[in-house]
Amino acid sequence: MEQRKYRIAIAAVFLPILLISSLLQAQVRQRGEVVLQNSGRQPLAGVQVRAMGAIPATSDAAGHFDLHFSKSRPGQLLLLDEVYKDGYELVNEKALEQWTVSQSSKLPIVMCRKGALAAAQEKYYEIGRSHNMERYADACRQLDEQLAQNLLTEQQYNARLDKLSADYVKAMERLEAYAYALACYNRDDLDQMSIDALTLVEQGRLDEALEKYRDTQLGKLLQGLDFRHERERREMEAMIPSLRLNADLCCFAGGEENLQRAGEIYRSIALSDTTNASYAIDYASFLTEIAINLNEAQQWLSTALRHSTDSLQRAELYTGLGLLCTYIPDADAALRHLQKAVTIYEALIRQKKYSEDAYFNMSYTTYAIAESRYWLLMGKIANAANIMTKGVDYANKGFGLQPDKYAYPYLVFVSESIGAFHEFFIEYKLKTAENLQILKSLANAAAVVAQCTDKKQRIKTAQWLAGCYSTMSVASSNWMQAYESDLYADSCLMIVDKYMELNPVLFIKLKGECLLAKGQNLILSKDYPKAAQVLVETYDILKDAPYATKCIMNTLNLLSIASISLPEEKALPYSRIALEYMRSHPLSVDARKMLDVYWAYLFTRTMSGKELTDCENMMLEMLDFIKKNDTSRNWLRDSHIKQLQYMLVGMYHLHGKHFTDREKKRQVLAAAIDIVGLYPQISDMEQNQLVIAALWEEK
Amino acid sequence: MGRKIAHILAICTTISVIATANGEVRQHGIALLQNSGRQPLPQVTVMVSGAAPATSDSHGQFSLHFATCNEGDAVRTVEIGKTGYELVNTREVELWNISETDTFTVVLCPRGSLNESRRRYYKLGEDRYRSLYQQKLEELDRALADRQIIEQQYREKIIEAGEQLQRALNRLEEFCDRFARINRDMLSELDRRALALLDAGDIDGAINVYEEAHILETFNEKRQLLDSIATQKSHVADKIREEIRLLEQSNSPQSIARRDSLLHLLETTTSH
Numbered sequence: 001m002e003q004r005k006y007r008i009a010i011a012a013v014f015l016p017i018l019l020i021s022s023l024l025q026a027q028v029r030q031r032g033e034v035v036l037q038n039s040g041r042q043p044l045a046g047v048q049v050r051a052m053g054a055i056p057a058t059s060d061a062a063g064h065f066d067l068h069f070s071k072s073r074p075g076q077l078l079l080l081d082e083v084y085k086d087g088y089e090l091v092n093e094k095a096l097e098q099w100t101v102s103q104s105s106k107l108p109i110v111m112c113r114k115g116a117l118a119a120a121q122e123k124y125y126e127i128g129r130s131h132n133m134e135r136y137a138d139a140c141r142q143l144d145e146q147l148a149q150n151l152l153t154e155q156q157y158n159a160r161l162d163k164l165s166a167d168y169v170k171a172m173e174r175l176e177a178y179a180y181a182l183a184c185y186n187r188d189d190l191d192q193m194s195i196d197a198l199t200l201v202e203q204g205r206l207d208e209a210l211e212k213y214r215d216t217q218l219g220k221l222l223q224g225l226d227f228r229h230e231r232e233r234r235e236m237e238a239m240i241p242s243l244r245l246n247a248d249l250c251c252f253a254g255g256e257e258n259l260q261r262a263g264e265i266y267r268s269i270a271l272s273d274t275t276n277a278s279y280a281i282d283y284a285s286f287l288t289e290i291a292i293n294l295n296e297a298q299q300w301l302s303t304a305l306r307h308s309t310d311s312l313q314r315a316e317l318y319t320g321l322g323l324l325c326t327y328i329p330d331a332d333a334a335l336r337h338l339q340k341a342v343t344i345y346e347a348l349i350r351q352k353k354y355s356e357d358a359y360f361n362m363s364y365t366t367y368a369i370a371e372s373r374y375w376l377l378m379g380k381i382a383n384a385a386n387i388m389t390k391g392v393d394y395a396n397k398g399f400g401l402q403p404d405k406y407a408y409p410y411l412v413f414v415s416e417s418i419g420a421f422h423e424f425f426i427e428y429k430l431k432t433a434e435n436l437q438i439l440k441s442l443a444n445a446a447a448v449v450a451q452c453t454d455k456k457q458r459i460k461t462a463q464w465l466a467g468c469y470s471t472m473s474v475a476s477s478n479w480m481q482a483y484e485s486d487l488y489a490d491s492c493l494m495i496v497d498k499y500m501e502l503n504p505v506l507f508i509k510l511k512g513e514c515l516l517a518k519g520q521n522l523i524l525s526k527d528y529p530k531a532a533q534v535l536v537e538t539y540d541i542l543k544d545a546p547y548a549t550k551c552i553m554n555t556l557n558l559l560s561i562a563s564i565s566l567p568e569e570k571a572l573p574y575s576r577i578a579l580e581y582m583r584s585h586p587l588s589v590d591a592r593k594m595l596d597v598y599w600a601y602l603f604t605r606t607m608s609g610k611e612l613t614d615c616e617n618m619m620l621e622m623l624d625f626i627k628k629n630d631t632s633r634n635w636l637r638d639s640h641i642k643q644l645q646y647m648l649v650g651m652y653h654l655h656g657k658h659f660t661d662r663e664k665k666r667q668v669l670a671a672a673i674d675i676v677g678l679y680p681q682i683s684d685m686e687q688n689q690l691v692i693a694a695l696w697e698e699k
Numbered sequence: 700m701g702r703k704i705a706h707i708l709a710i711c712t713t714i715s716v717i718a719t720a721n722g723e724v725r726q727h728g729i730a731l732l733q734n735s736g737r738q739p740l741p742q743v744t745v746m747v748s749g750a751a752p753a754t755s756d757s758h759g760q761f762s763l764h765f766a767t768c769n770e771g772d773a774v775r776t777v778e779i780g781k782t783g784y785e786l787v788n789t790r791e792v793e794l795w796n797i798s799e800t801d802t803f804t805v806v807l808c809p810r811g812s813l814n815e816s817r818r819r820y821y822k823l824g825e826d827r828y829r830s831l832y833q834q835k836l837e838e839l840d841r842a843l844a845d846r847q848i849i850e851q852q853y854r855e856k857i858i859e860a861g862e863q864l865q866r867a868l869n870r871l872e873e874f875c876d877r878f879a880r881i882n883r884d885m886l887s888e889l890d891r892r893a894l895a896l897l898d899a900g901d902i903d904g905a906i907n908v909y910e911e912a913h914i915l916e917t918f919n920e921k922r923q924l925l926d927s928i929a930t931q932k933s934h935v936a937d938k939i940r941e942e943i944r945l946l947e948q949s950n951s952p953q954s955i956a957r958r959d960s961l962l963h964l965l966e967t968t969t970s971h
Contacts, residue, residue, distance in 0.1 A: 128948055131948070132950075135950075167950055170950075171947075171948065171950045174947060175948075178944055178947065178948050181944050182944070185941075194938065194941060197941075197945070201945065206945060206949055207949065209945055210942070210946065210949060210954070213938075213941070213942040213945065214942075214957075216938075218935055218939045218942060218961075219939070219961060219964050221935050222935045222936065222939060222964060222965075222968055223964070225928055225932045225935060226932065226968040228928055229925065229928045229932060232921055232924055232925050232928065235921060236918060236925065239914065239918050239921075241890070242889055242890050242909070242914060243914060243915065243918060245890050245893065246893070246909040246914060246915070248874060248877060248878070249893065249897065249902065249905050249906050249909075250906055251870070251874065252820075252824060252871075252874045252878075253827065253902045253903065253906060254824075254827065254831055258906065261906075261915075264915060265915055268915060268919055271922065272918070272925075289866075289870065455814060456813075456817060456872065456875075456876040457872060460869075460872055502821070502825075503825065505829075505864055505865060505868050506869070
């Protein structure tokens with residue numbers, strides 16, 4: 001039952017927020033050396049070495065070679081396919097069977113000339129055979145003497161003779177293997193004592209050879225080493241709790257140096273016993289969450305898998321691997337791992353002790369989330385919704401069995417499913433009332449469960465719940481339910497405001513998203529002044545927040561759209577704010593949304609006649625932007641062309657005295673005509689172009 | 700009379716045989732107050748499935764009798780508590796397996812003190828992360844001003860720093876809970892010193908305690924030592940196998956006896 005200690009709550013551990021992955025290749029270089037047996041360590045060149053998982057290598061003049069393993073796990077066994085050189089054969093095959101791939105130790109390969117091994121084996125065989133025969137003959141003679149002296153009965157004599165004969169036969173049978181073993185010894189690797197003993201054996205002096213070994217007291221030696229080994233190992237194990245606390249403090253402290261140290265500690269612990277699944281898992285968790293080194297995390301999870309015998313733990317490890325591979329990304333590997341995980345789950349569910357176990361059920365929901373994420377990233381949204389639907393039963397069961405314990409994972413599951421189903425409905429254009437109701441009931445479930453979670457996770461709980469409400473707000477807005485959308489947004493804001501003090505960074509983004517949804521609703525209901533007010537508030541909150549650029553961009557896009565319908569004292573500054581921000585953050589900009597911003601900027605100025613100074617340059621920039629970015633030529637409609645004309649009329653007729661640079665004017669008009677020409681699907685193309693061209697004349 | 704006694708004895712023997720066959724196990728336990736110098740806590744109710752409820756005495760001790768469970772089975776707790784207190788070492792309690800020899804330790808603290816500790820650590824962590832983030836921003840601003848990085852890199856690094864901050868904050872709750880649940884009475888001197896510094900708000904000092912003690916270096920040295928002992932063991936084991944081969948060939952009774960004892964030795968010494 002020791003295995004229970006190693007069960008991990010993957011939900012908390014393996015939900016990476018980032019998609020950044022490190023591209024470290026786990027290459028291991030195994031150095032090796034080929035020598036000739038009993039030759040004084042003469043190197044052997046031109047030996048071909050083939051091992052599974054590595055590029056074949058050939059030994060150089062010094063007998064050296066390198067095996068490069070492209071994917072290697074710590075503790076992996078070396079599987080030699082072949083060692084070949086014409087005229088030679090491999091001697092130490094047996095010893096190499098247990099070799100683990102290592103960057104530090106050199107792989108020793110011993111070869112001899114073809115036939116040498118057999119010859120040596122024959123030699124030892126002969127020595128052994130004559131030794132056995134002699135002893136047998138001696139022993140028989142002794143028995144005969146004893147019989148002759150009446151020291152034995154006939155019966156005893158026969159019994160002992162039978163035993164002697166049986167022993168003799170056994171010894172002869174073993175002789176071949178014994179001779180082979182002796183033939184394989186490489187004197188270059190033996191110490192003096194063993195060499196002397198071997199020489200004695202060759203001379204037929206077996207007993208003297210044995211005396212040499214006895215004098216060395218190998219048994220005592222081994223026991224002493226074993227004792228020290230055990231003692232050191234226990235001392236090391238005793239240090240691990242302190243090391244873990246040290247690592248925790250480093251992670252808590254943050255900062256590159258501390259995090260690196262924490263990594264070193266986890267790594268040392270994992271290396272101290274590569275057969276310990278729990279150490280491997282700890283290091284893998286660190287690599288996933290903190291170092292964001294998904295490739296190495298993957299290797300350690302694989303190591304843990306090799307030493308894990310508990311089925312449920314294996315299923316969780318496969319799930320973790322699947323999730324890692326999804327983000328690395330390695331789609332094929334991810335699918336393989338997930339399939340292995342689900343096979344185990346499906347086998348276990350048939351056993352009552354699992355199906356009635358809350359932990360098992362919640363563990364399955366973690367798997368469901370992992371599989372759902374995979375499908376979402378692959379774009380197969382239906383499959384994602386499918387697995388989450390399956391997961392709902394397990395979530396309900398697990399939570400029902402032990403509500404206090406599993407409230408948080410249940411909340412996580414419900415939140416993820418809201419996201420998955422929302423995307424599913426949008427993708428497949430299923431914005432029906434029933435489907436919105438499904439989302440709503442999930443959100444309600446989330447709200448109920450959020451009240452049961454442990455206090456120690458209240459901030460995380462608040463985050464997930466606020467996230468649910470935020471998604472629901474967006475969903476309602478997509479379903480054109482502005483009022484409901486606002487309600488959800490307000491619910492989200494309530495949570496956010498409560499926890500903002502405690503942790504602004506986490507909640508600012510959520511606040512921004514909610515306000516954005518509210519702003520969008522106001523625009524949909526055409527209340528532009530109010531919308532603009534909300535959106536400006538949103539921008540103010542978000543502008544200093546890190547990584548909220550997407551939200552800011554959406555906010556400013558909507559603000560631009562709203563500003564067009566506002567009086568100029570609001571319209572001008574708002575559109576300027578939007579344009580300046582977007583132009584200074586080119587990396588985060590969505591091209592289509594950028595168009596709206598340019599448009600609003602130019603429209604508000606050309607219509608009001610204010611702030612006209614850089615209008616020509618902006619116009620050129622915008623037209624060029626459209627040309628470059630609207631590759632499918634579907635951004636502009638009839639209304640756009642009409643508005644473009646109004647803008648140009650505004651610039652050059654109504655407020656013409658501002659624009660004195662003839663060359664610039666020519667460029668602008670030419671660009672405008674050019675753009676109109678790119679949209680032949682819009683009616684009266686030529687007419688529109690003529691209207692623009694006519695602006696050339698001074699009025 | 701003799702027959703009756705014999706009869707009774709026979710029945711008693713049968714009963715005791717049945718009892719042990721069903722695995723009646725007694726689990727000894729103790730309830731302690733967290734961070735109190737191992738102060739025992741009386742009047743703690745311990746309810747687990749498979750045994751009658753127990754209450755800790757004035758020495759904090761209690762006993763659980765499992766009628767049908769066996770040594771090594773997992774203990775499923777129903778409730779462990781005392782009015783005004785809450786359970787601290789929930790994780791260890793969750794992973795406890797029934798044992799006749801080991802003591803089942805439950806650690807409690809006054810209700811609310813866990814929350815208070817968590818809050819303290821949270822503030823500590825959050826302040827620290829924010830100031831680290833500010834520092835990073837200032838660093839980047841300087842680098843940009845000195846033209847050590849270009850605009851694009853600057854923006855990318857700002858985003859990266861923000862994401863790091865968010866990750867750190869996401870983890871924070873977990874750490875706060877972990878630290879709050881540590882029972883300082885069970886710690887080594889080193890760990891106690893480190894935690895004391897943490898509690899005083901000196902995070903760097905806490906980490907420094909370990910640096911000065913060179914704990915990681917010592918651990919790594921031991922690891923290498925262990926590896927070299929393992930290698931030595933492997934060599935000696937090889938030589939023993941050489942001897943065994945010769946002994947088998949010699950085949951005399953003494954040789955076989957010696958071979959058997961060497962084989963036994965090889966089997967019982969830890970393998971790697």
